[in-house]
Amino acid sequence: xxxxxxxxxSAEYTEVPVxxxxxxxxxxxxxxxxxxxxxGHQRRFIEYPSPNEAHLAIRESLIxxxxxxxxxxxxxxxxxxxxxxxxxxxxxxxxxxxxxGDYTYNDMNLFTDLGKLLRDFGVSLGEDNYVEFxxxxxxxxxxxxxxxxxxxxxxxxxxxxxxxxxxxxxxxxILDTYLEKLHNEFGIRFNGIEQSFIDGFQSAER
Amino acid sequence: MERHALEPxxxxxxxxxxxFQNLERQRIEDxxxxxxxxDARLLNVEINLSSKQPKEEAINTFMNxxxxxxxxxxxxxxxxxKLFNGPMKFEPYKSQGGKASRHGVIFGDLEFNEHESxxxxxxxxxxxxxxxxxxxxCLSDYFGNAVANSFNLGGLEPIGIIDDTKNNFYSxxxxxxxxxxxxxxxxxDFYPEFNNNLGMQELWLKAAHxxxxxxxxxxxxxxDLYIRNIATNPEGWVFPIDWELGEFSCSLSRDFExxxxxxxxxxxxxxxxxxxxxxxxxLSGAGIFMEVRDDWWNAFNDIFFAEYKSWRMxxxxxxxxxxxxxxETKSEFDQLxxxxxxxxxxxxxxxxxxxx
Numbered sequence: 001x002x003x004x005x006x007x008x009x010s011a012e013y014t015e016v017p018v019x020x021x022x023x024x025x026x027x028x029x030x031x032x033x034x035x036x037x038x039x040g041h042q043r044r045f046i047e048y049p050s051p052n053e054a055h056l057a058i059r060e061s062l063i064x065x066x067x068x069x070x071x072x073x074x075x076x077x078x079x080x081x082x083x084x085x086x087x088x089x090x091x092x093x094x095x096x097x098x099x100x101g102d103y104t105y106n107d108m109n110l111f112t113d114l115g116k117l118l119r120d121f122g123v124s125l126g127e128d129n130y131v132e133f134x135x136x137x138x139x140x141x142x143x144x145x146x147x148x149x150x151x152x153x154x155x156x157x158x159x160x161x162x163x164x165x166x167x168x169x170x171x172x173x174i175l176d177t178y179l180e181k182l183h184n185e186f187g188i189r190f191n192g193i194e195q196s197f198i199d200g201f202q203s204a205e206r
Numbered sequence: 207m208e209r210h211a212l213e214p215x216x217x218x219x220x221x222x223x224x225x226f227q228n229l230e231r232q233r234i235e236d237x238x239x240x241x242x243x244x245d246a247r248l249l250n251v252e253i254n255l256s257s258k259q260p261k262e263e264a265i266n267t268f269m270n271x272x273x274x275x276x277x278x279x280x281x282x283x284x285x286x287x288k289l290f291n292g293p294m295k296f297e298p299y300k301s302q303g304g305k306a307s308r309h310g311v312i313f314g315d316l317e318f319n320e321h322e323s324x325x326x327x328x329x330x331x332x333x334x335x336x337x338x339x340x341x342x343x344c345l346s347d348y349f350g351n352a353v354a355n356s357f358n359l360g361g362l363e364p365i366g367i368i369d370d371t372k373n374n375f376y377s378x379x380x381x382x383x384x385x386x387x388x389x390x391x392x393x394x395d396f397y398p399e400f401n402n403n404l405g406m407q408e409l410w411l412k413a414a415h416x417x418x419x420x421x422x423x424x425x426x427x428x429x430d431l432y433i434r435n436i437a438t439n440p441e442g443w444v445f446p447i448d449w450e451l452g453e454f455s456c457s458l459s460r461d462f463e464x465x466x467x468x469x470x471x472x473x474x475x476x477x478x479x480x481x482x483x484x485x486x487x488x489l490s491g492a493g494i495f496m497e498v499r500d501d502w503w504n505a506f507n508d509i510f511f512a513e514y515k516s517w518r519m520x521x522x523x524x525x526x527x528x529x530x531x532x533x534e535t536k537s538e539f540d541q542l543x544x545x546x547x548x549x550x551x552x553x554x555x556x557x558x559x560x561x562x
Binding site for chain 1: 227230233234294297298299300301302303305312313315325327381384385386389390391392394404406408409432438440441442483488489540
Protein backbone atom coordinates (compact mmCIF):
# COMPACT_ATOMS: atom_id res chain seq x y z
CA UNK A 1 0.00 0.00 0.00
CA UNK A 2 1.40 3.40 -0.92
CA UNK A 3 1.68 6.19 1.59
CA UNK A 4 -1.07 8.06 -0.24
CA UNK A 5 -3.36 5.08 -0.04
CA UNK A 6 -2.61 4.78 3.66
CA UNK A 7 -3.66 8.38 4.18
CA UNK A 8 -6.77 8.12 2.06
CA UNK A 9 -7.90 4.82 3.62
CA SER A 10 -9.03 6.60 6.69
CA ALA A 11 -11.30 8.87 4.67
CA GLU A 12 -15.09 8.74 4.54
CA TYR A 13 -17.04 8.00 1.36
CA THR A 14 -16.12 10.56 -1.24
CA GLU A 15 -16.91 11.37 -4.85
CA VAL A 16 -14.36 13.59 -6.55
CA PRO A 17 -13.70 14.54 -10.16
CA VAL A 18 -10.84 12.69 -11.79
CA UNK A 19 -7.67 14.75 -12.26
CA UNK A 20 -7.66 16.58 -15.60
CA UNK A 21 -4.70 14.60 -16.96
CA UNK A 22 -6.93 11.50 -16.86
CA UNK A 23 -10.41 12.92 -17.16
CA UNK A 24 -12.93 12.15 -19.88
CA UNK A 25 -15.41 14.67 -18.50
CA UNK A 26 -17.11 16.62 -21.27
CA UNK A 27 -19.46 19.58 -20.82
CA UNK A 28 -20.72 19.05 -24.41
CA UNK A 29 -21.97 15.57 -23.59
CA UNK A 30 -22.78 16.31 -19.93
CA UNK A 31 -20.33 13.49 -19.27
CA UNK A 32 -18.89 13.22 -15.75
CA UNK A 33 -15.79 11.33 -14.71
CA UNK A 34 -15.48 10.70 -10.99
CA UNK A 35 -13.68 8.61 -8.42
CA UNK A 36 -15.97 7.40 -5.70
CA UNK A 37 -15.70 5.12 -2.74
CA UNK A 38 -14.16 4.78 0.66
CA UNK A 39 -10.56 5.79 1.15
CA GLY A 40 -8.12 3.55 -0.71
CA HIS A 41 -10.89 1.57 -2.44
CA GLN A 42 -11.96 4.19 -4.91
CA ARG A 43 -13.53 3.18 -8.20
CA ARG A 44 -13.83 5.30 -11.26
CA PHE A 45 -17.14 5.94 -13.00
CA ILE A 46 -18.19 7.73 -16.16
CA GLU A 47 -21.79 8.98 -16.27
CA TYR A 48 -23.72 10.67 -19.05
CA PRO A 49 -27.32 11.06 -20.26
CA SER A 50 -28.76 7.84 -21.67
CA PRO A 51 -28.39 7.83 -25.45
CA ASN A 52 -31.27 7.52 -27.93
CA GLU A 53 -32.02 4.26 -29.72
CA ALA A 54 -29.68 4.76 -32.67
CA HIS A 55 -26.78 5.72 -30.46
CA LEU A 56 -27.63 2.91 -28.09
CA ALA A 57 -27.40 0.44 -30.97
CA ILE A 58 -23.91 1.73 -31.76
CA ARG A 59 -22.93 1.45 -28.12
CA GLU A 60 -24.24 -2.12 -27.93
CA SER A 61 -22.22 -3.01 -30.99
CA LEU A 62 -19.07 -1.48 -29.47
CA ILE A 63 -19.68 -3.36 -26.23
CA UNK A 64 -20.17 -6.65 -28.06
CA UNK A 65 -16.87 -6.15 -29.88
CA UNK A 66 -15.17 -5.18 -26.60
CA UNK A 67 -14.21 -1.79 -28.02
CA UNK A 68 -15.85 0.31 -25.30
CA UNK A 69 -13.94 1.26 -22.16
CA UNK A 70 -15.13 -0.35 -18.92
CA UNK A 71 -18.41 -2.01 -18.03
CA UNK A 72 -21.98 -0.82 -17.90
CA UNK A 73 -22.97 -0.40 -14.27
CA UNK A 74 -26.46 1.10 -14.03
CA UNK A 75 -28.93 3.71 -15.24
CA UNK A 76 -30.25 6.15 -12.66
CA UNK A 77 -32.55 9.04 -13.53
CA UNK A 78 -31.69 8.88 -17.24
CA UNK A 79 -27.96 8.85 -16.61
CA UNK A 80 -25.99 5.78 -17.68
CA UNK A 81 -23.06 4.82 -15.50
CA UNK A 82 -19.95 2.86 -16.55
CA UNK A 83 -17.23 1.54 -14.29
CA UNK A 84 -13.87 2.18 -15.99
CA UNK A 85 -10.22 1.37 -15.14
CA UNK A 86 -8.83 3.93 -12.68
CA UNK A 87 -5.72 4.63 -14.74
CA UNK A 88 -7.31 4.97 -18.19
CA UNK A 89 -6.50 8.29 -19.82
CA UNK A 90 -7.19 10.25 -23.01
CA UNK A 91 -4.58 9.63 -25.70
CA UNK A 92 -4.54 13.35 -26.55
CA UNK A 93 -2.30 14.47 -23.67
CA UNK A 94 0.37 11.80 -24.09
CA UNK A 95 3.98 12.52 -24.99
CA UNK A 96 5.57 11.15 -28.13
CA UNK A 97 6.69 7.51 -27.88
CA UNK A 98 8.83 6.33 -30.78
CA UNK A 99 10.79 3.65 -28.92
CA UNK A 100 10.82 0.29 -30.69
CA GLY A 101 10.52 -2.86 -28.64
CA ASP A 102 8.56 -6.10 -28.35
CA TYR A 103 7.19 -4.88 -25.03
CA THR A 104 6.79 -1.23 -25.94
CA TYR A 105 3.44 0.24 -26.92
CA ASN A 106 4.72 3.07 -29.11
CA ASP A 107 2.92 5.62 -31.27
CA MET A 108 3.07 3.35 -34.31
CA ASN A 109 1.17 0.67 -32.35
CA LEU A 110 -1.19 3.28 -30.94
CA PHE A 111 -2.15 4.84 -34.26
CA THR A 112 -2.50 1.44 -35.94
CA ASP A 113 -4.91 0.41 -33.19
CA LEU A 114 -6.67 3.77 -33.48
CA GLY A 115 -7.20 3.17 -37.18
CA LYS A 116 -8.75 -0.22 -36.43
CA LEU A 117 -10.90 1.28 -33.70
CA LEU A 118 -12.36 4.02 -35.91
CA ARG A 119 -12.96 1.61 -38.75
CA ASP A 120 -14.85 -0.72 -36.41
CA PHE A 121 -16.77 2.25 -35.06
CA GLY A 122 -17.75 3.13 -38.62
CA VAL A 123 -19.37 -0.23 -39.31
CA SER A 124 -20.98 -0.66 -35.91
CA LEU A 125 -24.43 -0.37 -37.55
CA GLY A 126 -23.37 -2.39 -40.58
CA GLU A 127 -21.62 -1.55 -43.84
CA ASP A 128 -24.79 0.04 -45.25
CA ASN A 129 -25.20 2.46 -42.37
CA TYR A 130 -21.66 3.77 -42.15
CA VAL A 131 -21.07 6.23 -39.30
CA GLU A 132 -18.28 8.73 -39.01
CA PHE A 133 -16.78 9.83 -35.70
CA UNK A 134 -17.43 13.56 -35.52
CA UNK A 135 -15.96 14.41 -32.11
CA UNK A 136 -12.49 15.09 -30.78
CA UNK A 137 -10.71 11.77 -31.23
CA UNK A 138 -7.91 12.31 -28.70
CA UNK A 139 -10.33 13.08 -25.88
CA UNK A 140 -12.69 10.19 -26.64
CA UNK A 141 -10.21 7.38 -27.04
CA UNK A 142 -8.72 5.89 -23.89
CA UNK A 143 -5.37 4.26 -23.31
CA UNK A 144 -5.11 1.54 -20.70
CA UNK A 145 -1.38 1.06 -20.23
CA UNK A 146 0.39 -2.08 -19.01
CA UNK A 147 -1.40 -4.86 -20.82
CA UNK A 148 -0.54 -8.46 -21.64
CA UNK A 149 0.74 -9.01 -25.17
CA UNK A 150 -2.64 -10.02 -26.62
CA UNK A 151 -4.74 -7.62 -24.61
CA UNK A 152 -6.30 -4.50 -26.08
CA UNK A 153 -4.98 -1.19 -24.75
CA UNK A 154 -7.11 1.29 -26.70
CA UNK A 155 -10.85 1.83 -26.25
CA UNK A 156 -13.60 4.25 -27.14
CA UNK A 157 -14.89 6.09 -24.09
CA UNK A 158 -18.54 5.62 -23.08
CA UNK A 159 -20.45 8.50 -24.62
CA UNK A 160 -18.34 8.58 -27.77
CA UNK A 161 -21.23 6.90 -29.60
CA UNK A 162 -23.01 10.27 -29.32
CA UNK A 163 -20.49 11.64 -31.82
CA UNK A 164 -21.60 9.17 -34.49
CA UNK A 165 -22.84 10.86 -37.66
CA UNK A 166 -24.32 8.91 -40.57
CA UNK A 167 -22.07 9.38 -43.55
CA UNK A 168 -22.51 8.99 -47.26
CA UNK A 169 -18.86 9.75 -47.99
CA UNK A 170 -16.76 7.01 -49.47
CA UNK A 171 -14.25 5.34 -47.19
CA UNK A 172 -11.27 7.20 -48.65
CA UNK A 173 -12.94 10.54 -48.01
CA ILE A 174 -13.61 9.52 -44.43
CA LEU A 175 -10.01 8.41 -44.06
CA ASP A 176 -8.86 11.81 -45.34
CA THR A 177 -11.12 13.54 -42.83
CA TYR A 178 -9.65 11.50 -40.00
CA LEU A 179 -6.08 12.17 -41.13
CA GLU A 180 -6.70 15.89 -41.14
CA LYS A 181 -8.37 15.72 -37.76
CA LEU A 182 -5.46 13.74 -36.28
CA HIS A 183 -2.92 16.21 -37.65
CA ASN A 184 -4.83 19.04 -35.98
CA GLU A 185 -5.20 17.24 -32.68
CA PHE A 186 -1.81 15.54 -32.38
CA GLY A 187 0.48 17.81 -34.39
CA ILE A 188 4.06 16.58 -34.50
CA ARG A 189 3.18 13.40 -32.68
CA PHE A 190 1.30 12.26 -35.78
CA ASN A 191 3.89 13.50 -38.27
CA GLY A 192 5.63 10.70 -40.11
CA ILE A 193 3.45 7.91 -38.83
CA GLU A 194 0.24 8.58 -40.74
CA GLN A 195 0.75 5.26 -42.52
CA SER A 196 0.32 3.37 -39.24
CA PHE A 197 -3.16 4.86 -38.91
CA ILE A 198 -3.97 4.18 -42.56
CA ASP A 199 -2.81 0.57 -42.22
CA GLY A 200 -4.99 0.10 -39.16
CA PHE A 201 -8.00 1.76 -40.75
CA GLN A 202 -7.75 -0.37 -43.86
CA SER A 203 -6.94 -3.66 -42.14
CA ALA A 204 -9.44 -3.79 -39.31
CA GLU A 205 -11.28 -7.03 -38.73
CA ARG A 206 -15.01 -6.91 -38.99
CA MET B 207 -5.63 21.89 -30.58
CA GLU B 208 -2.52 22.82 -32.53
CA ARG B 209 0.91 21.93 -31.33
CA HIS B 210 4.08 23.77 -32.19
CA ALA B 211 6.03 22.27 -34.99
CA LEU B 212 9.24 20.78 -33.75
CA GLU B 213 10.57 18.00 -35.90
CA PRO B 214 9.11 14.57 -35.24
CA UNK B 215 10.96 13.18 -32.31
CA UNK B 216 10.74 11.35 -29.06
CA UNK B 217 10.65 12.28 -25.42
CA UNK B 218 11.92 8.83 -24.63
CA UNK B 219 15.63 8.46 -24.15
CA UNK B 220 15.60 4.86 -25.18
CA UNK B 221 15.12 5.53 -28.88
CA UNK B 222 18.75 6.42 -29.23
CA UNK B 223 20.16 3.70 -27.05
CA UNK B 224 21.70 1.17 -29.41
CA UNK B 225 19.72 -2.05 -29.69
CA PHE B 226 17.08 -0.92 -27.19
CA GLN B 227 14.76 -3.55 -28.65
CA ASN B 228 17.28 -6.33 -27.94
CA LEU B 229 18.16 -4.97 -24.50
CA GLU B 230 14.50 -4.86 -23.52
CA ARG B 231 13.94 -8.41 -24.76
CA GLN B 232 17.09 -9.67 -23.00
CA ARG B 233 16.12 -8.11 -19.67
CA ILE B 234 12.70 -9.69 -19.84
CA GLU B 235 14.09 -13.08 -20.85
CA ASP B 236 16.66 -12.99 -18.02
CA UNK B 237 14.01 -12.14 -15.46
CA UNK B 238 11.47 -14.64 -16.81
CA UNK B 239 14.10 -17.37 -16.59
CA UNK B 240 15.14 -16.66 -13.01
CA UNK B 241 11.64 -16.36 -11.49
CA UNK B 242 10.72 -20.10 -11.40
CA UNK B 243 14.05 -20.90 -9.70
CA UNK B 244 13.65 -18.44 -6.85
CA ASP B 245 13.95 -19.40 -3.24
CA ALA B 246 11.76 -16.91 -1.31
CA ARG B 247 13.27 -15.55 1.93
CA LEU B 248 11.96 -13.04 4.39
CA LEU B 249 13.27 -9.47 4.21
CA ASN B 250 12.34 -8.03 7.54
CA VAL B 251 14.19 -4.78 8.20
CA GLU B 252 12.47 -2.12 10.27
CA ILE B 253 13.01 1.45 9.08
CA ASN B 254 14.25 3.65 11.92
CA LEU B 255 12.72 7.04 11.15
CA SER B 256 14.57 8.77 13.96
CA SER B 257 17.95 7.75 12.57
CA LYS B 258 20.14 10.41 10.97
CA GLN B 259 20.54 8.11 7.97
CA PRO B 260 17.61 5.67 7.95
CA LYS B 261 18.35 4.33 4.47
CA GLU B 262 22.00 3.55 5.20
CA GLU B 263 21.07 2.01 8.53
CA ALA B 264 18.50 -0.27 6.87
CA ILE B 265 20.95 -1.31 4.16
CA ASN B 266 23.59 -2.17 6.76
CA THR B 267 21.09 -4.19 8.78
CA PHE B 268 20.12 -6.13 5.69
CA MET B 269 23.74 -6.75 4.63
CA ASN B 270 24.56 -8.12 8.07
CA UNK B 271 21.67 -10.57 8.11
CA UNK B 272 21.32 -11.78 4.53
CA UNK B 273 22.07 -15.35 3.59
CA UNK B 274 23.73 -16.57 0.43
CA UNK B 275 23.10 -20.14 -0.66
CA UNK B 276 24.44 -20.04 -4.19
CA UNK B 277 20.87 -20.29 -5.53
CA UNK B 278 18.75 -17.39 -6.84
CA UNK B 279 16.99 -15.80 -3.88
CA UNK B 280 14.01 -13.46 -3.64
CA UNK B 281 14.18 -11.47 -0.39
CA UNK B 282 10.58 -10.43 0.12
CA UNK B 283 8.97 -7.94 2.50
CA UNK B 284 6.80 -9.70 5.14
CA UNK B 285 3.43 -8.87 3.51
CA UNK B 286 4.61 -10.42 0.24
CA UNK B 287 6.71 -13.25 1.62
CA LYS B 288 3.63 -14.93 3.04
CA LEU B 289 2.01 -14.94 -0.41
CA PHE B 290 4.77 -16.78 -2.20
CA ASN B 291 4.91 -20.35 -1.06
CA GLY B 292 5.15 -22.13 -4.38
CA PRO B 293 6.59 -21.81 -7.85
CA MET B 294 6.37 -18.39 -9.46
CA LYS B 295 5.98 -17.36 -13.08
CA PHE B 296 6.42 -14.04 -14.84
CA GLU B 297 4.19 -12.69 -17.63
CA PRO B 298 5.56 -9.43 -19.11
CA TYR B 299 3.44 -6.45 -20.08
CA LYS B 300 3.77 -4.18 -23.05
CA SER B 301 3.63 -0.53 -22.05
CA GLN B 302 4.18 3.10 -22.92
CA GLY B 303 5.40 3.95 -19.46
CA GLY B 304 8.89 3.53 -18.06
CA LYS B 305 10.74 3.74 -21.37
CA ALA B 306 12.89 6.65 -20.21
CA SER B 307 14.15 4.71 -17.20
CA ARG B 308 17.94 4.68 -16.84
CA HIS B 309 17.82 1.10 -15.69
CA GLY B 310 15.35 -0.23 -18.25
CA VAL B 311 12.51 -0.96 -15.87
CA ILE B 312 10.18 -3.76 -16.98
CA PHE B 313 6.63 -4.61 -15.97
CA GLY B 314 4.46 -7.67 -15.71
CA ASP B 315 2.41 -10.10 -13.65
CA LEU B 316 4.15 -12.22 -11.07
CA GLU B 317 1.97 -15.31 -10.85
CA PHE B 318 2.01 -17.54 -7.79
CA ASN B 319 -0.07 -20.31 -6.24
CA GLU B 320 -1.37 -21.04 -9.77
CA HIS B 321 -4.32 -18.64 -9.79
CA GLU B 322 -3.04 -15.55 -8.04
CA SER B 323 -0.88 -12.76 -9.36
CA UNK B 324 0.43 -9.34 -8.57
CA UNK B 325 1.39 -6.60 -11.04
CA UNK B 326 4.97 -5.56 -10.50
CA UNK B 327 7.62 -3.15 -11.77
CA UNK B 328 11.11 -4.62 -11.93
CA UNK B 329 14.22 -2.47 -11.97
CA UNK B 330 17.22 -4.49 -13.11
CA UNK B 331 20.72 -3.78 -11.78
CA UNK B 332 23.27 -5.49 -13.95
CA UNK B 333 26.88 -5.86 -12.95
CA UNK B 334 29.05 -3.21 -14.51
CA UNK B 335 31.50 -2.20 -11.83
CA UNK B 336 31.54 -5.22 -9.60
CA UNK B 337 29.00 -7.29 -7.74
CA UNK B 338 29.19 -5.39 -4.44
CA UNK B 339 28.44 -2.04 -6.09
CA UNK B 340 25.54 -3.48 -8.10
CA UNK B 341 24.04 -5.01 -4.98
CA UNK B 342 24.41 -1.75 -3.10
CA UNK B 343 22.63 0.18 -5.87
CA CYS B 344 19.78 -2.32 -5.83
CA LEU B 345 19.49 -2.11 -2.04
CA SER B 346 19.61 1.66 -2.25
CA ASP B 347 16.64 1.56 -4.62
CA TYR B 348 14.64 -0.83 -2.46
CA PHE B 349 15.30 0.91 0.84
CA GLY B 350 15.02 4.34 -0.75
CA ASN B 351 11.44 3.51 -1.67
CA ALA B 352 10.80 1.93 1.72
CA VAL B 353 12.05 4.99 3.60
CA ALA B 354 10.24 7.46 1.32
CA ASN B 355 7.06 5.46 1.93
CA SER B 356 7.61 5.57 5.67
CA PHE B 357 7.99 9.36 5.52
CA ASN B 358 4.84 9.61 3.34
CA LEU B 359 6.88 11.15 0.55
CA GLY B 360 5.33 8.99 -2.13
CA GLY B 361 7.70 6.12 -2.73
CA LEU B 362 6.43 3.14 -4.66
CA GLU B 363 5.46 0.13 -2.55
CA PRO B 364 8.54 -2.09 -2.33
CA ILE B 365 8.10 -5.86 -2.62
CA GLY B 366 11.63 -7.19 -2.42
CA ILE B 367 15.02 -7.80 -3.94
CA ILE B 368 16.17 -10.60 -6.18
CA ASP B 369 19.75 -11.83 -6.38
CA ASP B 370 20.14 -14.21 -9.30
CA THR B 371 23.69 -15.12 -8.08
CA LYS B 372 25.09 -14.27 -11.50
CA ASN B 373 25.33 -10.69 -12.56
CA ASN B 374 21.88 -9.37 -11.87
CA PHE B 375 19.98 -7.90 -8.98
CA TYR B 376 16.38 -6.75 -9.26
CA SER B 377 14.40 -4.33 -7.15
CA UNK B 378 10.68 -5.10 -7.17
CA UNK B 379 7.85 -2.67 -6.48
CA UNK B 380 4.08 -2.90 -6.83
CA UNK B 381 3.07 -1.62 -10.26
CA UNK B 382 0.55 1.15 -9.81
CA UNK B 383 -1.06 1.06 -13.24
CA UNK B 384 -2.79 4.36 -12.76
CA UNK B 385 0.43 6.31 -12.11
CA UNK B 386 1.66 8.55 -14.88
CA UNK B 387 5.00 10.33 -14.91
CA UNK B 388 5.49 13.89 -16.14
CA UNK B 389 7.64 12.75 -19.07
CA UNK B 390 4.57 10.89 -20.42
CA UNK B 391 2.66 14.16 -20.73
CA UNK B 392 2.80 16.45 -23.75
CA UNK B 393 3.75 19.89 -22.40
CA UNK B 394 4.23 21.58 -25.78
CA ASP B 395 1.08 23.72 -25.49
CA PHE B 396 1.39 24.46 -21.81
CA TYR B 397 3.35 27.73 -21.61
CA PRO B 398 2.95 30.75 -21.92
CA GLU B 399 -0.84 30.28 -21.99
CA PHE B 400 -0.65 28.23 -18.83
CA ASN B 401 -3.72 29.89 -17.36
CA ASN B 402 -5.70 28.09 -20.08
CA ASN B 403 -4.28 24.78 -18.88
CA LEU B 404 -5.36 24.83 -15.27
CA GLY B 405 -5.08 21.08 -14.89
CA MET B 406 -1.47 21.13 -16.05
CA GLN B 407 -0.66 24.20 -13.98
CA GLU B 408 -2.06 22.45 -10.94
CA LEU B 409 0.27 19.51 -11.53
CA TRP B 410 3.30 21.80 -11.32
CA LEU B 411 2.00 23.62 -8.24
CA LYS B 412 1.55 20.30 -6.51
CA ALA B 413 5.02 19.21 -7.62
CA ALA B 414 6.34 22.42 -6.05
CA HIS B 415 4.57 21.62 -2.75
CA UNK B 416 5.86 18.09 -2.76
CA UNK B 417 9.48 19.03 -3.45
CA UNK B 418 9.37 21.96 -1.00
CA UNK B 419 8.23 19.55 1.67
CA UNK B 420 11.10 17.18 0.90
CA UNK B 421 13.68 19.98 0.92
CA UNK B 422 12.32 21.33 4.19
CA UNK B 423 12.83 18.00 5.90
CA UNK B 424 16.26 18.13 7.52
CA UNK B 425 18.95 16.95 5.16
CA UNK B 426 16.66 15.25 2.63
CA UNK B 427 16.93 15.34 -1.15
CA UNK B 428 15.88 13.22 -4.10
CA UNK B 429 19.08 12.98 -6.14
CA ASP B 430 17.46 12.14 -9.49
CA LEU B 431 14.74 14.74 -9.84
CA TYR B 432 14.12 14.58 -13.57
CA ILE B 433 10.53 14.85 -14.76
CA ARG B 434 10.49 11.10 -15.45
CA ASN B 435 10.61 10.70 -11.66
CA ILE B 436 7.65 12.94 -10.85
CA ALA B 437 4.37 11.06 -10.89
CA THR B 438 0.69 11.87 -10.77
CA ASN B 439 -2.44 9.76 -10.45
CA PRO B 440 -6.20 10.07 -11.15
CA GLU B 441 -6.79 11.40 -7.63
CA GLY B 442 -4.53 14.33 -8.51
CA TRP B 443 -1.65 13.49 -6.18
CA VAL B 444 1.78 14.58 -7.38
CA PHE B 445 4.93 13.11 -5.85
CA PRO B 446 8.48 12.10 -6.69
CA ILE B 447 9.19 8.42 -7.28
CA ASP B 448 12.34 6.36 -7.72
CA TRP B 449 14.36 7.20 -4.60
CA GLU B 450 17.46 5.18 -5.42
CA LEU B 451 19.72 8.23 -5.12
CA GLY B 452 17.71 9.96 -2.41
CA GLU B 453 18.68 10.66 1.18
CA PHE B 454 16.31 11.20 4.06
CA SER B 455 16.94 12.70 7.41
CA CYS B 456 14.89 14.80 9.75
CA SER B 457 18.00 16.21 11.38
CA LEU B 458 20.04 18.97 9.82
CA SER B 459 23.67 18.42 9.00
CA ARG B 460 26.12 21.06 10.20
CA ASP B 461 27.21 21.87 6.69
CA PHE B 462 24.84 24.39 5.12
CA GLU B 463 26.77 24.35 1.83
CA UNK B 464 26.38 20.60 1.53
CA UNK B 465 22.62 20.91 1.98
CA UNK B 466 22.52 23.71 -0.54
CA UNK B 467 24.47 21.66 -3.09
CA UNK B 468 22.04 18.73 -2.89
CA UNK B 469 18.94 20.91 -3.21
CA UNK B 470 20.42 22.90 -6.05
CA UNK B 471 21.28 19.65 -7.83
CA UNK B 472 17.66 18.48 -7.48
CA UNK B 473 16.34 21.75 -8.91
CA UNK B 474 18.97 21.85 -11.63
CA UNK B 475 17.90 18.39 -12.78
CA UNK B 476 14.30 19.52 -12.75
CA UNK B 477 15.06 22.70 -14.69
CA UNK B 478 17.07 20.81 -17.29
CA UNK B 479 14.39 18.20 -17.89
CA UNK B 480 11.73 20.93 -18.13
CA UNK B 481 13.83 23.00 -20.55
CA UNK B 482 15.49 20.63 -22.98
CA UNK B 483 13.40 20.04 -26.11
CA UNK B 484 11.77 16.71 -26.85
CA UNK B 485 13.81 16.02 -29.94
CA UNK B 486 17.44 16.01 -29.03
CA UNK B 487 18.41 12.52 -28.07
CA UNK B 488 19.25 10.71 -24.86
CA LEU B 489 18.82 13.75 -22.62
CA SER B 490 15.53 14.86 -24.16
CA GLY B 491 13.24 16.86 -21.91
CA ALA B 492 9.74 18.29 -21.92
CA GLY B 493 10.53 21.44 -23.95
CA ILE B 494 8.20 23.51 -21.78
CA PHE B 495 9.90 26.84 -22.53
CA MET B 496 10.16 26.43 -26.29
CA GLU B 497 7.50 29.08 -26.92
CA VAL B 498 9.05 31.57 -24.48
CA ARG B 499 10.70 34.42 -26.34
CA ASP B 500 12.28 36.23 -23.38
CA ASP B 501 13.86 35.10 -20.13
CA TRP B 502 13.22 31.44 -19.29
CA TRP B 503 13.69 32.23 -15.61
CA ASN B 504 10.38 34.11 -15.47
CA ALA B 505 8.61 31.14 -16.97
CA PHE B 506 10.21 28.74 -14.49
CA ASN B 507 9.32 31.10 -11.68
CA ASP B 508 5.67 31.27 -12.87
CA ILE B 509 5.31 27.55 -13.26
CA PHE B 510 7.21 26.22 -10.29
CA PHE B 511 9.72 28.28 -8.36
CA ALA B 512 7.52 30.99 -6.79
CA GLU B 513 5.27 28.32 -5.29
CA TYR B 514 8.24 26.22 -4.20
CA LYS B 515 9.81 29.24 -2.49
CA SER B 516 6.59 30.27 -0.81
CA TRP B 517 6.17 26.79 0.69
CA ARG B 518 9.81 26.54 1.78
CA MET B 519 9.65 29.92 3.51
CA UNK B 520 6.35 29.06 5.14
CA UNK B 521 7.66 25.73 6.42
CA UNK B 522 10.85 27.41 7.65
CA UNK B 523 8.83 29.85 9.73
CA UNK B 524 7.44 27.03 11.88
CA UNK B 525 9.06 24.70 14.34
CA UNK B 526 12.15 24.83 16.51
CA UNK B 527 15.10 27.13 15.76
CA UNK B 528 12.89 29.00 13.31
CA UNK B 529 14.95 32.19 13.38
CA UNK B 530 18.09 30.39 12.27
CA UNK B 531 16.24 28.21 9.75
CA UNK B 532 14.51 31.26 8.25
CA UNK B 533 17.81 33.08 7.96
CA GLU B 534 19.44 30.08 6.30
CA THR B 535 16.49 29.53 3.96
CA LYS B 536 16.54 33.18 2.85
CA SER B 537 20.27 32.94 2.16
CA GLU B 538 19.67 29.69 0.32
CA PHE B 539 17.08 31.31 -1.92
CA ASP B 540 19.34 34.26 -2.75
CA GLN B 541 21.89 31.80 -4.03
CA LEU B 542 19.35 29.43 -5.61
CA UNK B 543 17.78 32.22 -7.66
CA UNK B 544 21.15 33.35 -8.88
CA UNK B 545 22.34 29.86 -9.81
CA UNK B 546 19.06 28.78 -11.41
CA UNK B 547 18.85 32.02 -13.42
CA UNK B 548 22.32 31.26 -14.77
CA UNK B 549 21.38 27.69 -15.48
CA UNK B 550 18.29 28.78 -17.41
CA UNK B 551 20.23 31.43 -19.33
CA UNK B 552 22.69 28.75 -20.42
CA UNK B 553 19.92 26.35 -21.33
CA UNK B 554 18.16 29.02 -23.35
CA UNK B 555 21.35 29.84 -25.26
CA UNK B 556 21.90 26.17 -25.93
CA UNK B 557 18.39 25.13 -26.90
CA UNK B 558 16.29 28.11 -28.01
CA UNK B 559 17.27 27.49 -31.62
CA UNK B 560 15.01 24.45 -31.50
CA UNK B 561 11.94 26.65 -31.05
CA UNK B 562 9.95 28.11 -33.90
